[in-house]
Amino acid sequence: MDxxxxxxxxxxxxxxxxxxxxxxxxxxxxxxxKETERQALLKFKKGLVDEYDVLSSWGRSECCKxxxxxxxxxxxxxxxxxxxxxxxxQWHALRGNLSKNLVDLRHLISLDLxxxxxxxxxIPEFVGFLDKLRYLNLSSCSLAGxxxxxxxxxxxxxxxxxxxxxxxxxPDLDWLSNLSSLSLVDFSSSSFAASLKTILFQKILIxxxxxxxxxxGCEFSNDKSLEDAYVNSTFASxxxLDLxxxxxxxxxxxxxxxxxxxxxxxxxxxxxxxxGPIPDEFGQKLVSLEDLDLSNNxxxxxxxxxxxxxxxxxxxxxxxxxxxGSLPDFEGTMVSLEVLDLSYNRITGSVPESFWxxxxxxILMASFNSLQGVISESHLSKVLNLKRLELDxxxxxxxxxxxxxxxxxxxxxxxxxxxIGPHFPAWVRTQSEISQLDLSSTNISDELxxxxxxxxxxxxxxxxxxxxxxxRLPDLSSKLYGHPYIDLSFNEFSGFLPSFHPNTTALYLSNNxxxxxxxxxxxxxxxxxxxLDLSNNQLSGNLHGCWENxxxxxLDLSNNxxxxEIPNFSGNVFGILHLGNNNLSGILPYSLSTCQSxxxLDxxxxxxTGTIPPWIGxxxxxxxxxxxxxxxxxxxxxTEICYLTQIQIIDLSRxxxxxxxxxxCFKNFTNFVKKDSTIPYPLAGTSYSYPLVYITVDKxxxxxxxxxxxxxxxxxxxTLIDLSGNRIDGNIPAEIFEMEGLVSLNLSExxxxxxxxxxxxxxxxxxxxxxxxxxxxxxxxxxxxxLPRLAFLDLSNNxxxxxxxxxxxxxxxxxxxxxxxxxxxxxxxxxxxxPDMSSSGDHGKHSKDVENDYSPSMNLKxxxxxxxxxxxxxxxxxxxxxxxxxxxxxAYFNFFDRNIESLxxxxxxxxxxxRQTKFE
Ligand SMILES: *[C@@H]1O[C@H](CO)[C@@H](O)[C@H](O)[C@H]1NC(C)=O
Ligand SMILES: *[C@@H]1O[C@H](CO)[C@@H](O)[C@H](O)[C@H]1NC(C)=O
Ligand SMILES: *[C@@H]1O[C@H](CO)[C@@H](O)[C@H](O)[C@H]1NC(C)=O
Ligand SMILES: *[C@@H]1O[C@H](CO)[C@@H](O)[C@H](O)[C@H]1NC(C)=O
Ligand SMILES: *[C@@H]1O[C@H](CO)[C@@H](O)[C@H](O)[C@H]1NC(C)=O
Ligand SMILES: *[C@@H]1O[C@H](CO)[C@@H](O)[C@H](O)[C@H]1NC(C)=O
Ligand SMILES: *[C@@H]1O[C@H](CO)[C@@H](O)[C@H](O)[C@H]1NC(C)=O
Numbered sequence: 077m078d079x080x081x082x083x084x085x086x087x088x089x090x091x092x093x094x095x096x097x098x099x100x101x102x103x104x105x106x107x108x109x110k111e112t113e114r115q116a117l118l119k120f121k122k123g124l125v126d127e128y129d130v131l132s133s134w135g136r137s138e139c140c141k142x143x144x145x146x147x148x149x150x151x152x153x154x155x156x157x158x159x160x161x162x163x164x165x166q167w168h169a170l171r172g173n174l175s176k177n178l179v180d181l182r183h184l185i186s187l188d189l190x191x192x193x194x195x196x197x198x199i200p201e202f203v204g205f206l207d208k209l210r211y212l213n214l215s216s217c218s219l220a221g222x223x224x225x226x227x228x229x230x231x232x233x234x235x236x237x238x239x240x241x242x243x244x245x246x247p248d249l250d251w252l253s254n255l256s257s258l259s260l261v262d263f264s265s266s267s268f269a270a271s272l273k274t275i276l277f278q279k280i281l282i283x284x285x286x287x288x289x290x291x292x293g294c295e296f297s298n299d300k301s302l303e304d305a306y307v308n309s310t311f312a313s314x315x316x317l318d319l320x321x322x323x324x325x326x327x328x329x330x331x332x333x334x335x336x337x338x339x340x341x342x343x344x345x346x347x348x349x350x351x352g353p354i355p356d357e358f359g360q361k362l363v364s365l366e367d368l369d370l371s372n373n374x375x376x377x378x379x380x381x382x383x384x385x386x387x388x389x390x391x392x393x394x395x396x397x398x399x400x401g402s403l404p405d406f407e408g409t410m411v412s413l414e415v416l417d418l419s420y421n422r423i424t425g426s427v428p429e430s431f432w433x434x435x436x437x438x439i440l441m442a443s444f445n446s447l448q449g450v451i452s453e454s455h456l457s458k459v460l461n462l463k464r465l466e467l468d469x470x471x472x473x474x475x476x477x478x479x480x481x482x483x484x485x486x487x488x489x490x491x492x493x494x495x496i497g498p499h500f501p502a503w504v505r506t507q508s509e510i511s512q513l514d515l516s517s518t519n520i521s522d523e524l525x526x527x528x529x530x531x532x533x534x535x536x537x538x539x540x541x542x543x544x545x546x547x548r549l550p551d552l553s554s555k556l557y558g559h560p561y562i563d564l565s566f567n568e569f570s571g572f573l574p575s576f577h578p579n580t581t582a583l584y585l586s587n588n589x590x591x592x593x594x595x596x597x598x599x600x601x602x603x604x605x606x607x608l609d610l611s612n613n614q615l616s617g618n619l620h621g622c623w624e625n626x627x628x629x630x631l632d633l634s635n636n637x638x639x640x641e642i643p644n645f646s647g648n649v650f651g652i653l654h655l656g657n658n659n660l661s662g663i664l665p666y667s668l669s670t671c672q673s674x675x676x677l678d679x680x681x682x683x684x685t686g687t688i689p690p691w692i693g694x695x696x697x698x699x700x701x702x703x704x705x706x707x708x709x710x711x712x713x714x715t716e717i718c719y720l721t722q723i724q725i726i727d728l729s730r731x732x733x734x735x736x737x738x739x740x741c742f743k744n745f746t747n748f749v750k751k752d753s754t755i756p757y758p759l760a761g762t763s764y765s766y767p768l769v770y771i772t773v774d775k776x777x778x779x780x781x782x783x784x785x786x787x788x789x790x791x792x793x794x795t796l797i798d799l800s801g802n803r804i805d806g807n808i809p810a811e812i813f814e815m816e817g818l819v820s821l822n823l824s825e826x827x828x829x830x831x832x833x834x835x836x837x838x839x840x841x842x843x844x845x846x847x848x849x850x851x852x853x854x855x856x857x858x859x860x861x862x863l864p865r866l867a868f869l870d871l872s873n874n875x876x877x878x879x880x881x882x883x884x885x886x887x888x889x890x891x892x893x894x895x896x897x898x899x900x901x902x903x904x905x906x907x908x909x910x911p912d913m914s915s916s917g918d919h920g921k922h923s924k925d926v927e928n929d930y931s932p933s934m935n936l937k938x939x940x941x942x943x944x945x946x947x948x949x950x951x952x953x954x955x956x957x958x959x960x961x962x963x964x965x966x967a968y969f970n971f972f973d974r975n976i977e978s979l980x981x982x983x984x985x986x987x988x989x990x991r992q993t994k995f996e
Contacts, residue, residue: 109139109147113154116180117145123175124192130164146186153183160213161191168193179205186211193218195242204229213237215262222247223266228254239264239290246272249279258283264318265293277335281311292320292344311336320369321347333357342367346393353377354394359385371395371417378402379423384409391415395441399423406430419443419466427451427472432458441466443490450475460484468492468514478502490514492539497521500545505531516563517542524569529555539563541584549574556580559604564588573615575599582607586632593617594633601625611635611654619643619660633658634678642679646670656703656777657681664688664704669695678776680705680727687711688728693719701776703727705798713737713804718744727778729798729822736806737799737828748795748815779822781844781868796820800846803827808847810835820844824870828852836860844868848893851875856900861886872896879908 121134133143139154140147144163146156161167171193179202187209195218203212204226210233220242227236228251236255238244239262246268252258261280268276273296280289289311296319311317317340319332329350336343340362351374358368359382368386371393378401379394386392387409395417402425403418413434419441426449437459447470456462456476462484473495480503487509497519504513505527511534521544529550536558545564548571556562560577563584572592576583578600590613598621609632618640619633628649634656641662642655647670656678663686664679675698684707692702693716702720705727712735713728720726724747742748777786779798797812800822807830808823814835820843828850837859839845843866853875860866861884869886870893877899880886891904901908 108137109145109152109154112180114139116177117142117154117157119177120175124170124172126170128164128166128169130159130166130169148183151183154181155183156186156188157181157184158186158188159192160188167191171195173197174200176200176202178202181206182208184209188213189217190215190237191217195220197221199223199227199238199244201226203227207231209233210257211235214241215239216241218242219244221245225251227251231255231257233258235260237262238266240293241265243267245269248272249276252279253282256283257285259285260288260290261286262288262290263294264290267295277311281314284313287314288316289314290316290318292318292322292347294319294322296322296324311340313337313339315339315341317342318344319348320344324348324350326350326352330355333361336362338363340364344369345373346370347372349373350375354380354383354399356380356382359383362386363388365389366412367391369393370397373397375399379404379418381405386410388412393417394421395419397421402426403428403431406433410434411436413437414461415439417441418445421445423447425449427455429455432456435459435461437462439464442470443467444469446470447472449473453477453480456482456484462486463509464488466490467494470494474501476501476503481506485509487534488512491518492516494518497543500525500528508533510535511557512537514539515543516540519543520545523547533557535560537561540567541565543567545569548572552576553578553600565609573610576602578602579604581605584609585613586611588613590615594619594622598622603627606630608632623648641665642668642684647672649674652676654678655682660684662686664692666691672696673698675699675722676701676776678703679707680777682707685709688714688717688733690714690716693717697721699723701725703776703778704731705729705778707731709733711735713799715741717741720744721746723747725776725778725794725796727776727796727798728802729779730801733799733802733804735804737804737809737812739809740811742797742809742815743811745815748797748818750817778820779846780820782846782870794819795841796822798822799826800824801826805829808832808852814838816840818842819865822846823850824848826850831855832857832860834859837862839863840865842866846870847874848872849874853877856880856886858884860884869893871900876900880905 117134117139121131131143133141136142139145140152144157144159145154146158147153148155159170164170168191174194174197182205184206185208187206188211190213197219198221199214199219201224204224207229209230212230212233212235215237218241222245223238225248231254233255234257236258237260244266246263246266248269249272272279280286314336317336324345325348333355338361341364343362343365346369350370354370354375358365359380363386365386366388367390372395375394375397376399379399381404383392384404384406389410390412391414393415396419399421400423403423405428407430411434414436415438416434417439420443423442423445425447427447432455435458438461440459440462441464443466447467450473452475460483463486465486466488468490469492474491478499482503486507489504489507489510490512492514495518496515498521500520500522501515502525508531510532513532513535516539524545524547529552534557536556538556538561541563544567546568549569551574553575554577556577559579559581561582562580565584565586565588567588570589570591573585573590573594573596575596580602581604583605584607586609590610592615594610594615594617603625605626606628607630608628609630611632612635614637616637616639619638620640620643623643623645626648630652631649632652632654634654636658639659639661642660642665644665644667645653646667649671650673653671653674653676657680660679660682661684664684666689669689669691672695674696677696677699678701680703684704686709688704688709688711692699693714697719699720700722702723703725706729709731710733713733715738718738718741721744723745775786777784778796779785779800795818797818798820801824803826805827808828810833812821813833816838818839819841822844824846825848828847829852831852831854832847834857836857840863842863845866845868848870849872851874855878856871856876858881861881866885869889872893873896876897879902880894880900882902887903889904894900894905
């Protein structure tokens with residue numbers, strides 16, 4: 077009975093439910109989007125350029141179902157419009173203008189147009205009519221100009237994100253006081269009127285509900301007198317404060333401790349100019365901190381022990397400072413710590429035993445320090461949750477038994493330059509989650525274990541370079557994961573090249589013992605491959621057929637045994653092409669002229685022939701390095717060569733070229749004309765390694781001080797003209813001797829006549845001058861003796877005459893450098909018949925022959941700059957790739973700290989500028 081009753085009741089309830097549901101469904105179907113709003117959306121779309129066709133659904137009848145549009149189920153009004161990177165699955169998917177028709181969407185509660193490209197637009201005043209908005213996100217939209225006061229109408233706003241635009245300006249902030257419900261404000265990368273600077277925080281913090289405040293990249297003034305202005309504010313209820321990248325200096329940042337309260341949970345001061353010791357106040361006052369980012373400052377001294385008081389701290393980032401001293405004893409306090417980044421400091425000593433008590437650690441990064449000592453199983457077994465371990469570039473040794481099974485599952489392992497060998501670490505086999513593995517330069521002398529390629533199914537980045545790892549590579553076409561990036565260079569791998577994963581993005585296999593052909597290139601599209609370095613192996617066969625599908629930034633096939641003709645690169649090599657020192661024959665094919673952005677073309681040391689094609693000058697205008705040395709080219713040097721305004725190294729030596737050196741030509745080579753025209757770059761050499769930056773230190777073999785020399789590290793500073801070993805005749809154009817930026821000039825072994833122009837005294841950068849074995853005549857100009865950097869000189873076997881200018885460095889060169897000039901006399905050669913008053917009479921034998929002084933006279937600055945060269949190409953390559961490949965950006969940028977990301981983006985911007993000025 078009771079049971080029956082309940083059953084009926086249940087049935088009844090069920091029926092009610094069903095009818096409610098159908099009714100509801102019915103209503104939902106009846107509600108259609110309002111025609112006015114539909115029209116407004118369509119007009120809004122009209123103002124946009126939809127390159128990727130992300131709004132293809134817009135236009136069908138039911139606008140509530142359009143991509144990015146959300147309607148109220150009750151009223152049918154459009155209440156949300158989210159056209160951001162996540163919903164559209166594309167960065168900068170939409171370009172164009174913000175149409176005024178947006179105001180017809182009066183019921184909008186949430187508007188998110190972030191990461192669209194509205195460059196040239198201001199934030200429109202009409203936004204003020206959308207007064208129901210609670211969420212407004214116009215970040216990363218390339219908006220510029222003044223922020224309108226009309227935003228003050230949006231009194232319901234909870235979130236106002238205008239960050240990371242194109243330098244929005246705030247003339248005024250009074251309107252903010254109307255927005256009394258705001259909880260998040262992001263004005264990062266904006267600028268504020270001077271009148272606001274001193275009262276900025278008062279104006280913002282008038283909103284007592286504010287919890288999250290992002291003002292990164294806002295460039296606060298460094299004026300110390302502003303200090304008490306800040307003091308008048310208190311960040312009473314703030315829990316998140318971002319003042320990164322704001323030019324804060326230690327002299328004006330101490331006020332922070334007087335205004336922040338112990339409620340602060342997250343504080344980002346990265347990318348400022350804070351120096352001195354890290355203040356104890358962080359540990360003493362901001363006791364609730366869970367996330368503290370002090371990276372990319374100039375903090376010095378040891379890590380203060382007071383930081384260890386922050387018991388709730390989960391993330392501590394101290395990377396890229398000048399911290400020294402050893403790690404303080406943890407004493408079991410950092411129990412909550414999950415992320416610790418100490419990379420790029422100068423921390424010394426061994427890792428204290430207590431350190432491993434931070435048992436919740438998931439990310440431990442201490443790369444590029446001077447840590448010492450041995451890390452053993454007993455240490456690593458304590459950090460059970462470790463996912464990322466980066467201790468590369470320290471002096472650490474690992475003592476782990478071959479059968480050790482760690483309790484963690486790493487995703488990132490970077491131990492480059494740690495002491496791990498001689499055996500390949502067997503425990504790596506257990507780390508099946510690993511996606512990035514760097515064991516380069518770790519003294520491993522072992523065969524790569526057979527399990528390797530099968531045990532790490534998620535491996536995407538692999539660097540095993542600079543070891544003595546041997547073995548053959550199995551078929552890798554279905555091994556590795558995602559977009560594999562592989563560096564096995566400088567090892568002892570041998571055998572044929574296998575098949576590789578079709579999505580491979582970079583393959584560094586240089587300096588091994590691979591042989592056979594490169595047929596693997598034909599087996600797959602390799603549409604993502606941007607770098608292929610197979611140099612210094614024993615590969616052979618011809619190069620035909622398989623390059624059509626890839627767009628390579630760097631292709632290095634030099635120092636192998638490839639033969640046949642240069643294949644058809646139809647516009648698909650962008651940056652660097654090395655084919656040097658092979659056995660290639662035929663001519664330079666016209667198809668090369670389509671690789672218009674090439675900066676390096678190196679075909680030296682082959683058996684190529686024909687004339688130098690004019691299109692090298694007309695089509696390859698970005699060339700920085702051109703080497704065709706050691707081939708069989710003949711004919712004149714085409715005047716089109718003179719169009720190569722970016723050129724820095726032009727090496728046409730050891731061919732059969734004839735005719736004259738083109739006139740009025742070298743003036744066009746701006747790098748030769750200006751002294752020290754090279755660009756110093758602050759980030760040089762500071763690679764954060766894959767995936768953000770990789771360094772391709774480019775290289776080229778040139779004749780340097782009379783010998784062949786592979787230039788790489790100091791490449792960027794080198795400016796060189798080498799026309800030696802040809803049959804060039806005529807005079808040396810005087811303008812060559814006016815090139816203040818030229819470092820090496822080699823015209824030897826030709827049929828040149830005439831004399832060395834007096835202008836030679838202007839060659840302030842000249843280090844090497846070789847004009848030997850010509851028919852040059854006349855006296856040696858005195859100016860040659862005054863060149864400040866000249867370290868190698870060869871004038872032998874010409875017809876020079878007269879007295880060698882005395883009392884100059886010319887006396888310091890070995891007399892053989894003047895041999896074979898019948899009319900030449902004076903020190904270091906025997907005396908002239910005419911008495912020489914200034915000569916002291918000590919002759920050549922005592923003189924120092926500078927030419928053997930190989931330790932390059934290039935100085936530290938030059939070292940810097942060379943890395944830069946690699947940097948420019950390499951950096952651009954990877955940043956370029958990341959900009960293009962969104963999946964990459966997601967996958968990797970996520971792992972990187974905000975600050976590194978912005979650092980790199982800054983750098984990317986810088987590089988883009990650099991390229992514009994330098995390479996375009
Ligand atoms: C509107 O519908 C969606 C799903 O259709 C639901 O998640 C949401 O709660 C509904 N909102 C209201 C106010 O009914
Ligand atoms: C702002 O709000 C006021 C009053 O609600 C209204 O009169 C005015 O038109 C609005 N202005 C803008 C630009 O939204
Ligand atoms: C700070 O407050 C003090 C007293 O409240 C006042 O005298 C001073 O002018 C204020 N300074 C600024 C810059 O607002
Ligand atoms: C911060 O407060 C301390 C006292 O708590 C005071 O000595 C110091 O001068 C204040 N600093 C600033 C910059 O106001
Ligand atoms: C691999 O490691 C070596 C040595 O540590 C380094 O020089 C090289 O740049 C790394 N390769 C890549 C692709 O990052
Ligand atoms: C170079 O290639 C030619 C054929 O084109 C061949 O006869 C010769 O043996 C090769 N030389 C070397 C050193 O491999
Ligand atoms: C120098 O370069 C310009 C183009 O940049 C070209 O028009 C001119 O002809 C070049 N000079 C010579 C001598 O080729």
